[in-house]
Amino acid sequence: MPAARTGGWWWGPNDAIEGVKVRWPDGKEEVFGGVAVDRYQKLVMGTGKAQ
Amino acid sequence: MDGLSLGFLRKSLTAGMVGLALVVAGCGSQRPEAKPVVVNNTPTKAIGSPVADNLPDGPLFEDKSETSGVRSVYDNGESVKPAHLSILESLGGGLAEIDFDGDGLMDLYFPGGGYFGGKDNRDILGRTGKLYRNLGGFRFEDVTEKAGLGTLAGGMPWFYSHATAVSDYDRDGWPDMLVTGWRRVALFHNESDGLGGRKFVDVTTIAGMDQGVTWATSAAFADFDGDGLADLYVCQYVDWSFAKHPDCNYDGKTPDVCPPKNFNGLRHLVYHNLGGGKFKEVGKEAGLPEGGDRGKGLGVVAVDVNGDSRPDVYVGNDTVDNYLFINRSTVGKIRLEETGVIAGVARDGNGSANGSMGVDAGDLDGSGMASIWVTNYENELHALYRNMSKKQEASFLFHTPGSGIAAIGQKYVGWGTGFVDIDHHGNEDLVVVNGHAIRFPTTTGRRQRPVLLRNNGGKFKVMTDRGGSYFAEDHLSRGMCIGDLDNDGAMDLVVANMNEPAGVLRNSACGKNGFHWVGFSLARPDRSDVTGARLEVVSGGKSRYRFAKGGGSYASSPDRRLVVGTERCD
Numbered sequence: 001m002p003a004a005r006t007g008g009w010w011w012g013p014n015d016a017i018e019g020v021k022v023r024w025p026d027g028k029e030e031v032f033g034g035v036a037v038d039r040y041q042k043l044v045m046g047t048g049k050a051q
Numbered sequence: 052m053d054g055l056s057l058g059f060l061r062k063s064l065t066a067g068m069v070g071l072a073l074v075v076a077g078c079g080s081q082r083p084e085a086k087p088v089v090v091n092n093t094p095t096k097a098i099g100s101p102v103a104d105n106l107p108d109g110p111l112f113e114d115k116s117e118t119s120g121v122r123s124v125y126d127n128g129e130s131v132k133p134a135h136l137s138i139l140e141s142l143g144g145g146l147a148e149i150d151f152d153g154d155g156l157m158d159l160y161f162p163g164g165g166y167f168g169g170k171d172n173r174d175i176l177g178r179t180g181k182l183y184r185n186l187g188g189f190r191f192e193d194v195t196e197k198a199g200l201g202t203l204a205g206g207m208p209w210f211y212s213h214a215t216a217v218s219d220y221d222r223d224g225w226p227d228m229l230v231t232g233w234r235r236v237a238l239f240h241n242e243s244d245g246l247g248g249r250k251f252v253d254v255t256t257i258a259g260m261d262q263g264v265t266w267a268t269s270a271a272f273a274d275f276d277g278d279g280l281a282d283l284y285v286c287q288y289v290d291w292s293f294a295k296h297p298d299c300n301y302d303g304k305t306p307d308v309c310p311p312k313n314f315n316g317l318r319h320l321v322y323h324n325l326g327g328g329k330f331k332e333v334g335k336e337a338g339l340p341e342g343g344d345r346g347k348g349l350g351v352v353a354v355d356v357n358g359d360s361r362p363d364v365y366v367g368n369d370t371v372d373n374y375l376f377i378n379r380s381t382v383g384k385i386r387l388e389e390t391g392v393i394a395g396v397a398r399d400g401n402g403s404a405n406g407s408m409g410v411d412a413g414d415l416d417g418s419g420m421a422s423i424w425v426t427n428y429e430n431e432l433h434a435l436y437r438n439m440s441k442k443q444e445a446s447f448l449f450h451t452p453g454s455g456i457a458a459i460g461q462k463y464v465g466w467g468t469g470f471v472d473i474d475h476h477g478n479e480d481l482v483v484v485n486g487h488a489i490r491f492p493t494t495t496g497r498r499q500r501p502v503l504l505r506n507n508g509g510k511f512k513v514m515t516d517r518g519g520s521y522f523a524e525d526h527l528s529r530g531m532c533i534g535d536l537d538n539d540g541a542m543d544l545v546v547a548n549m550n551e552p553a554g555v556l557r558n559s560a561c562g563k564n565g566f567h568w569v570g571f572s573l574a575r576p577d578r579s580d581v582t583g584a585r586l587e588v589v590s591g592g593k594s595r596y597r598f599a600k601g602g603g604s605y606a607s608s609p610d611r612r613l614v615v616g617t618e619r620c621d
Binding site: 016018037 | 274277355359360361362538540567568569570571572573574575576580581582583584585586587588589590591592599612617
């Protein structure tokens, strides 16, 4: 999954995932890139990129 | 719906996160060429509009109970002769899904319940619970003794147990576990066994949780005061004991378990996590109501319901008003304001308190707000409270009649439950496991079938007959966990049954329709608790929301990973 590792959005033919955002308990909102479909990943606050 | 637009995507892109996005194909294949990111300002379509009700062919769940190696049977002690028919025997137990050894697979822990012994069989004794390590491929091995859960601290025997809750309360990166029950709770710290594995150490006394418990049922961890440490809410039930054990019947002649109205409710408990492995019970100072005609708690979920991102607490109480605690805490001082009646989630649509057991929260309509779901007693409707909150003022509408859920009738006594997108179609369906609370029900069976409800854009349709063989049989169920046991993105089910083996059900629906999914664990760098957080995933122009929760279902601690189906394939 090289695209996920380089921080790009993971696009499918129908743009399966168009955006991922987390609102944390302190109220701050954070958009995450590098999201891959059909797998688990970790969203760590402050990193902006799925791991 | 303004917050649901793709505006946040554009913001991230202009910030330079992504210039060009690499393109991959759906359904597992990759598209080789890069594709320019196109951002538009078209408002995101609400999930409330129906999606195609395209259930995949075949049974939705495959019963793996027999071959899984999971042999847990919750013992409620009812085999004692002569029968006590105590209300203690009615609650049963739940389970936890906890990756205790960090191998990436969800392991299972089942509280064991208990039995009666001593003079006149009036000593209330505990059964050892069972910890099953997930070996992969829906195979499990019993590692209870090896993991240190055979006895309590000092080799003391187990107490009569009901529920579990899971959290990394000391932020060491390993999930710890609480077990609740009659007159006790036990807190287990997850530690190295010195042999490359993990074990649990009973730290209840060290943590300051060894006193003050009367009858603890469901529990939920959440950081209420925002200090980064997971605090703990523990439901308490009623003041029953053998010193207060009246005779009851429901048909004028047959002795049976007494209803909760025969007993006083108990004040619930709130443990403030002080750090250093210490807790302090602060329920009274936090504002929790006293017992008496309140309390009688059975199910709890911690989740943000008013949009301020902080974890609130919803509690299902048995035959009395349910609680909704809005979190008003400040760092170092937990304050929970009870607003159940005002917010419209204490009673049903007729203004009557229900016999509530299982609870969960999920986004019903694409609003981004957590609606509340409650399973209730027979002759009552399960309650779906649609979240109508604005400006952080909690407000709900009793939505059961308008949702189609009433179609299941009022014959069930519902316990473990939860929202789950069974086939990645994007909307969260509902699962309920059932079983009567009394021994000799007069109008329905004691053992009852589980129920599946299909969510088609906020309208629910009964689909129990699609569930597979397990859903075609009657069970005496209590707790249930929704979670992914084989990491394929399809949420499986584990059911804790009373006096019968647990059910282990593999989700066989996902993949058949080719929908994509994404799964997430939310974390903070310092491992602070994230309960209250909200995940938004935009797919196909729709925003889908999932919530970081504590507790949920009944007496259980489900898989905390958040999975979102995309309803997109090719």
